Amino acid sequence: MRPTLRLAVAAAALMAATGFSQAQEKLRIGTEGAYPPFNYTDASGQLMGFDIDIANALCEEMQVECEFVTQDWDGIIPALQANRFDAIIASMSITEERRQQVDFTNKYYNTPPAIAVPEDSDLTEATPESLSGKALGAQSSTTHSNYAEAKFPDADLRLYPTAEEYKLDLSSGRLDGVIDDVVVLSEWVDSEDGACCKILTPLPLDPEINGEGAGIAIRKGEDELRERFNDAIAAIRENGTYQEINEKYFDFDVYGD
Amino acid sequence: MSAKSDLRPPPRARRWDAPRVAGHVLMGVWIAAGVLLAIYLVGAFSTDFAQRYGFRMLSGFWTTIELVTLSLLIGAAISLPVAAGRLSPNPVIGALAYGYVYFFRGTPLLAQTFLVYYGAGSFRAELDAVGLWTFFRDAWFCAVFTFSLNTSAYQAEILAGAIRTVPRSQIEAGQALGLSRYVIATRIVLPQALVVALRPYGNEVVLMIKGSAIASIITIYDLMGETRRAFSRSFDFQTYIWAAILYLVLVETLRRLWDVMERRLTRHLVRDDT
Helix, strand or coil: CCHHHHHHHHHHHHHHHHHHHHCCCEEEEEECCEECCCEEECCCCCEECHHHHHHHHHHHHHCCEEEEEECCHHHHHHHHHCCCCCEEEEEEECCHHHHCCCEEEEEEECCCEEEEEECCCCCCCCCCCCCCCCEEEEECCCHHHHHHHHHCCCCEEEEECCHHHHHHHHHHCCCCEEEEEHHHHHHHHHCCCCCCEEEEEECCCCHHHHCCCEEEEECCCCHHHHHHHHHHHHHHHHHCHHHHHHHHHCCCCCCCC | CHHHHHCCCCCCCCCCCHHHHHHHHHHHHHHHHHHHHHHHHHHHCCHHHHHHHHHHHHHHHHHHHHHHHHHHHHHHHHHHHHHHHHHCCCHHHHHHHHHHHHHHHHCCHHHHHHHHHHHHHHCHHHHHHCCCHHHHHCHHHHHHHHHHHHHHHHHHHHHHHHHHHCCHHHHHHHHHCCCCHHHHHHHHHHHHHHHHHHHHHHHHHHHHHHHHHHHHHHCCCCHHHHHHHHHHHHCCCHHHHHHHHHHHHHHHHHHHHHHHHHHHHCHHHCCCCC
């Protein structure tokens, strides 16, 4: 990190630390709210999803009051650094690039990426050759867009601000395929909106790109907060709360190995 | 011409009153901010960053220029009949042209772009049937289409407004001389109207350049699209500064071009008393 940026981050951390001691009991959680089934807003504007339930369980475990703040995905890390909230719980993969900006807790789930295609697609496999020249959609600033860029360099990669938009373009036929988390895509193709499309194939996880799974991002240097989150994750894994939430959304274990 | 300059009032004495001091202080703050920014950019410059993202940002810059130029030219062509409609004495044509301008000036370009891009997507079957889907399938065409319609409304209003400033007597004088409508339009009305329209046209071009950043959210890699992509990989805030600088360079170039054009178009109005 460059000296000026380090100074800025240090100053932000200092401000956060002083602010934090005054309002010990309140923690602001940043999330995207447009990534079902992990985090989304329902028709009444209520935040829902796996991430939200996990966040609430963790806050209960840590005995703090949690307040959710929604933020566009592209700006979610800068917003954390700018102290708009104290932690990101939004299915953020723990990657090297992001580690240079923020600290992460241990993972709280880990699922592989997948590719979805229209029902009548003539694609049968996901290889660099088969996807060459195909319009492939992804959400920008995600591990999945990085994955597509690295593994399918000849595909015509199109980047969208949210998952909603690539879904629209896949169902209208502008895209030949989309890449995202297997859980996100399976949930969608099973729903009415995603009836147009099917999962082509899950993709193998690449630790270099996908990291170690989804973790909670916090500002650099807030080791105490990170440890509290880690303890809380371990505790809800231990006492069965995690499994309860897992079952509510999925019929398989999303925590991974 | 010394006699003429003697007639001028003597320059007012300029005192250091509060507004003047405040002005200098504010200017100083801006200059200091600019210098700090320049120092930051020099310090933050890394060849690695330039190599990884520099070329892509420049190619995005070029995409922006192409998108804006194409939209402005098509928009200019569409604006001619719309402006004629705005000036038409026929109430039906006038109302149609007014409605067109009213809609495109009254709604955000972002909403118009989404309406065309995702709206077309949900009418795929219908568009397919009439053979238009290949056009609307492409994000680039959708952007050029929307931007052209949008700018044509503004350009029509600029042109119509400028033509209204040409006194009616000029046209009557032309008619009295037995000139054809075409000659009156191209030799009398338009040359005078374009002098008035020049600056508003310049504003519209600048607005279009800045508005074109909207194309980045419908998957076009224009300057803003490439900037967002670079930022999402590097998290380096200088990407946005470089993008701002590139946009500024473009706008400043146009501003100078417009100065040259204004001097050329108004050379008959320059008074020889300096």
